[in-house]
Amino acid sequence: DAGVTQSPTHLIKTRGQHVTLRCSPISGHKSVSWYQQVLGQGPQFIFQYYEKEERGRGNFPDRFSARQFPNYSSELNVNALLLGDSALYLCASSPTSGRGIWELFFGEGSRLTVL
Amino acid sequence: AQKITQTQPGMFVQEKEAVTLDCTYDTSDPSYGLFWYKQPSSGEMIFLIYQGSYDQQNATEGRYSLNFQKARKSANLVISASQLGDSAMYFCAMRPPDRGGSNYKLTFGKGTLLTVNP
Numbered sequence: 001d002a003g004v005t006q007s008p009t010h011l012i013k014t015r016g017q018h019v020t021l022r023c024s025p026i027s028g029h030k031s032v033s034w035y036q037q038v039l040g041q042g043p044q045f046i047f048q049y050y051e052k053e054e055r056g057r058g059n060f061p062d063r064f065s066a067r068q069f070p071n072y073s074s075e076l077n078v079n080a081l082l083l084g085d086s087a088l089y090l091c092a093s094s095p096t097s098g099r100g101i102w103e104l105f106f107g108e109g110s111r112l113t114v115l
Numbered sequence: 116a117q118k119i120t121q122t123q124p125g126m127f128v129q130e131k132e133a134v135t136l137d138c139t140y141d142t143s144d145p146s147y148g149l150f151w152y153k154q155p156s157s158g159e160m161i162f163l164i165y166q167g168s169y170d171q172q173n174a175t176e177g178r179y180s181l182n183f184q185k186a187r188k189s190a191n192l193v194i195s196a197s198q199l200g201d202s203a204m205y206f207c208a209m210r211p212p213d214r215g216g217s218n219y220k221l222t223f224g225k226g227t228l229l230t231v232n233p
Binding site: 035044045048056088092094108 | 119148150152157158159160161162165167206208210219220221222223224225226
């Protein structure tokens, strides 16, 4: 079974540019969450989407936005990139019902470097 | 607000020995859940174990067990019979109460880097 897949795996941008990160959840998972992990820190919650609706938002500026598509895949968009946006961006999907309801399955992340 | 504290930046253990990774938490909600995740150098977060706040027994998953002491607000991870492949970052995390939304807004600690020596 395919796990959570994220693309691209690595990317380099310059300040002021825009970036789009993509995530495909595990088949059957309807909830997708995004996390930012700065080097040396634990992941920080950015967004959660369930059934294409935003269900939660972390303490991030409006430059960060996301959406979920009918097939439950998701995009994270970051505008006007700053040096501090350099991080590993993790996507996680969740079953939302049944056994393992609380388990988040993470992808390997998209490593963004802003120069 | 929920908070997770991991006070051990790094831990060393000999292969085949047991090791305990510390985690304390703070929340005012009576309902919550606690997780441990492993993050190897590849970056992927691997789920290890989950404990609900109302679970009567400590959670166990193979070589992993969670020592849940609710009154002390601690949720330590015990790894038995350490293996070289256990070398990685370990994160403790907490989820908020199930109120029909943001159930997967996890709060993570800063992590503990575990090194298993041969």
